[in-house]
Amino acid sequence: MGKVDENKKKKKEALFNTAYELFTTKGINSTAISDIVEKAGVAKGTFYLYFKDKYDIKNKLIAHKTNELFAAAGAALEESGITGLEDELIFIINHIIDLLVDNKPLLNFISKNLVMGALRSTLLTGENSDREFYEKFLGLVEQDSYTYADVDVMLFTIVELAGSAGYNSILYNEPLPIEKYKPFLYRAVRLIIKSHRTG
């Protein structure tokens, strides 16, 4: 990569990181593009070289951060040696929840966009790295000793439940702090998985 290209990338990344920092601390509505460029140390016009507007960079950030989350969970799963779809999915959910417990600004930011971010962000980033998780999930289902019907529906239902309930439990301790709520959540997840078994 030439020096120019390097510099280009640097500016873009500076904008990306700064926007994330400001969005999570001040909120999206209260963050102006001038705030971002000022803190990133680039000129105002430069922003428009790389992003269409504030919502463009927001969407790309959500997709990116969600990706990192699932990628980290997937990598951890491989190292864990865990087998069996039920345990594997619980492991992934648990891993992501633990990451978010330690990073509430991130949770607040992706908030309930988690789901759509995870499953549809490919469209936004242009990179297909996001589809990866879905493929990996299909692989896990394939390798399980049971067979499953309506795999898409199963994944969707689980992700919606875990995302929505986890969000409230982590941020508001409602209806219980997350550590106390986990047993209930995981029991529900296991029930949903079992209900999709065909043999």
Added chain:
Amino acid sequence: MGKVDENKKKKKEALFNTAYELFTTKGINSTAISDIVEKAGVAKGTFYLYFKDKYDIKNKLIAHKTNELFAAAGAALEESGITGLEDELIFIINHIIDLLVDNKPLLNFISKNLVMGALRSTLLTGENSDREFYEKFLGLVEQDSYTYADVDVMLFTIVELAGSAGYNSILYNEPLPIEKYKPFLYRAVRLIIKSHRTG
């Protein structure tokens, strides 16, 4: 009620209704207060007589609309003659989903605020009418032939799942159109209810 008070109420309601109409058609961010007052036919200053700002009226609207939804479902349940907690809850969820299928702008507006709106909006309105649903739900649990543990958690989990999954299914047909997704959703709900039974 005197003539003045009548007029006051009329103005406030005009603002309330107009705001709802504009929020659902143009979105909250794109609705200016001047849009609201102009359409409502009152002066700009009048808005500030009744609401603190745009977000004040938004919150009050969400609480109000959510209330209406649960109240309608509760009333329909009474007329239906249905008994048994499982069937009763499914009936309520189904009723609300059907209302929202016919009123997608409303769904879009309350969106995922449904849950918090339903269970915590008392704080916002100052009226205690919102607690009503929760009380009614406790009554249903009480009257059931089974007994249940961690009733709060059960309600929370069900509402989160139905709200979050229903939202995507109705608005985006994802992972399936709502009518096709309902069986899966209701099966999951029944499993969650059963998992809370103690005897």
Added chain:
Amino acid sequence: MGKVDENKKKKKEALFNTAYELFTTKGINSTAISDIVEKAGVAKGTFYLYFKDKYDIKNKLIAHKTNELFAAAGAALEESGITGLEDELIFIINHIIDLLVDNKPLLNFISKNLVMGALRSTLLTGENSDREFYEKFLGLVEQDSYTYADVDVMLFTIVELAGSAGYNSILYNEPLPIEKYKPFLYRAVRLIIKSHRTG
């Protein structure tokens, strides 16, 4: 006085006192008429029954407060038994300065309006109590063992100097704290008085 008239006076005084309190704490520009009426516990329209606008009540307040100041100083002078124009004027100036040192909000409020307030406020209040001080001053000159030329000019010069210099010294300790500045000020005042002596 009838009950109605009493009530009338009460409202007017409530407005007067409240305005003074708000003007000295929040400043005139930042005090809205609604602030005044709200704190005074009267209706908005009532304000306009007694005062033309914010500046009307401001001017009346300045005249009133300045009056009080000179009246207090005059009364104290009489009790003091001091004689001789020089000592009498120094006594009055010193008395007022001491009052203002203990009441900086008042000083800030009347600020450099002190002079005009003192000598011309009659026009504003409609009450002639303000001319009183001027008359009393003429009496002091008359009774002195010396005779003076251009008495008006002398009074004006002294009041301007004491007012302007005192203001900065009390509020900003500039060029010296008031207690350290007093000797210089009083020396200058004595020199000015002496320079007007004709015999």
Added chain:
Amino acid sequence: MGKVDENKKKKKEALFNTAYELFTTKGINSTAISDIVEKAGVAKGTFYLYFKDKYDIKNKLIAHKTNELFAAAGAALEESGITGLEDELIFIINHIIDLLVDNKPLLNFISKNLVMGALRSTLLTGENSDREFYEKFLGLVEQDSYTYADVDVMLFTIVELAGSAGYNSILYNEPLPIEKYKPFLYRAVRLIIKSHRTG
């Protein structure tokens, strides 16, 4: 200076001059920022590129105008060939009074801010040109054939007296028109100067 910088300076000066014109003709309270930018021929946002708000530009104007006044008087003094502290200070005061007599809007604008403006404005402008007058004054004292105690106090007292009394005399002919009041004022100034002599 590049074309851009030139243009920047032009805009800033246009705002500065226009603000001065409007402040002196309409008064500060009645001058809206939109009035300024409209008359200056720049966009509203441009104002906020150079000034924080109306009071920022006001303060900078007072400091600037006061500077000009003292600078002009200082320059005239040098040309006059006058010597001796008494005569020099009288010359400066007289020069400034004459300038203000011909420019009553300016007098009205800087009004009683004259003193603080003269001696403390350095803080506001950031330019050290304002300290210049004070330094020059110290030089005059140094070169005088007499020696003086408490030079700061002397300057302060003179400036307060001349500023406050001059203001009323010029604008309101009170207690006398300025030309008739000058002898009294200058006599008082000379007495104050003499009273600070130590040898």
Added chain:
DNA sequence: GATGAATGAGCATTCATTCAT
């Protein structure tokens, strides 16, 4: 590509004043 001065539409909010009750 990069800059950042300039733009000006757009918006929230305040507040003096009125007037029907």
Added chain:
DNA sequence: CATGAATGAATGCTCATTCAT
């Protein structure tokens, strides 16, 4: 006399976007 709901002009300020350099 007193009220206070209603008004709507006035205004400060923001900020996304452009474009000459």
